[in-house]
Amino acid sequence: MPIHEKSLIRPENLREHEELVIDGMDVSGHWSTFIEGRSVSDYNEKMQEEIAALPGGENIHRCWQCGSCTNACTVNAVNPDFNPRYWIYLIRLGMEEELLRDKDIIWQCVSCNKCTDACPRDVVPEAVMHATAKWLELKGHTEKKPSTHFDEGFSQQVIDTGMIEDGLVMRDFFTRMKNRWAPFKEPYLVAMIQGIIKRAPLGYLLQMFTLLVFRPRTKGWGPAKAGIMEYIEEVEANNRKALGLPAEGKH
Ligand code: SF4
Numbered sequence: 001m002p003i004h005e006k007s008l009i010r011p012e013n014l015r016e017h018e019e020l021v022i023d024g025m026d027v028s029g030h031w032s033t034f035i036e037g038r039s040v041s042d043y044n045e046k047m048q049e050e051i052a053a054l055p056g057g058e059n060i061h062r063c064w065q066c067g068s069c070t071n072a073c074t075v076n077a078v079n080p081d082f083n084p085r086y087w088i089y090l091i092r093l094g095m096e097e098e099l100l101r102d103k104d105i106i107w108q109c110v111s112c113n114k115c116t117d118a119c120p121r122d123v124v125p126e127a128v129m130h131a132t133a134k135w136l137e138l139k140g141h142t143e144k145k146p147s148t149h150f151d152e153g154f155s156q157q158v159i160d161t162g163m164i165e166d167g168l169v170m171r172d173f174f175t176r177m178k179n180r181w182a183p184f185k186e187p188y189l190v191a192m193i194q195g196i197i198k199r200a201p202l203g204y205l206l207q208m209f210t211l212l213v214f215r216p217r218t219k220g221w222g223p224a225k226a227g228i229m230e231y232i233e234e235v236e237a238n239n240r241k242a243l244g245l246p247a248e249g250k251h
Pocket residue numbers: 069072073074075076084108109110111112113114115116125126129
């Protein structure tokens with residue numbers, strides 16, 4: 001059988017003979033590549049159901065494995081291991097152990113939605129990636145990722161004040177990180193901060209620092225805040241229930 005996606009086969013499962021002649025035919029080297037047989041017994045039959053129950057995972061059952069999402073994916077273009085089609089395949093089959101091998105890169109989806117545009121089945125792969133990353137966190141397979149810290153800080157600011165201030169979002173993001181200096185090791189973040197300092201007008205920078213001290217709020221925001229909080233608690237309770245996890249105390 002031809003090997004369509006050799007990169008997806010673990011190196012330990014590939015066999016090659018340096019010198020091999022079969023019926024007088026020299027099939028040495030890659031001509032004699034075989035895939036080691038294996039059997040999988042540790043299926044998680046509930047995995048698709050659990051991820052489908054999280055926001056964004058609803059349409060995962062529609063996937064027909066055409067691969068258009070991976071073909072269009074921004075992150076796959078720089079890292080071939082980032083493969084939404086393959087992860088959806090593993091989830092649908094319940095192959096949890098295989099999925100866990102890639103648990104540290106699934107969160108890296110940049111939400112460009114090129115996959116969503118390309119998908120002929122309205123699976124919304126972008127949302128499935130986020131539901132999968134959330135599932136990994138809720139199951140305790142991964143720690144909270146920088147993107148989760150950022151999303152939580154961003155949402156909390158909207159909930160608390162009814163508005164967004166860039167400086168406060170960044171300050172909150174660094175405060176939430178266990179290792180506050182870790183983001184500064186990320187080249188893209190360093191470039192972004194350097195860009196802001198170099199190009200932003202002085203008035204904007206002064207305003208940003210002033211707002212760090214005097215946190216403005218939207219007038220009459222209280223009822224909206226209460227409504228948002230109620231909704232969030234409902235969604236979080238549903239998420240935990242879908243995964244069979246105990247309810248969490250109110251935050
Ligand atoms: S939204 Fe995520 S999965 Fe989809 S193309 Fe962009 S980076 Fe890839």
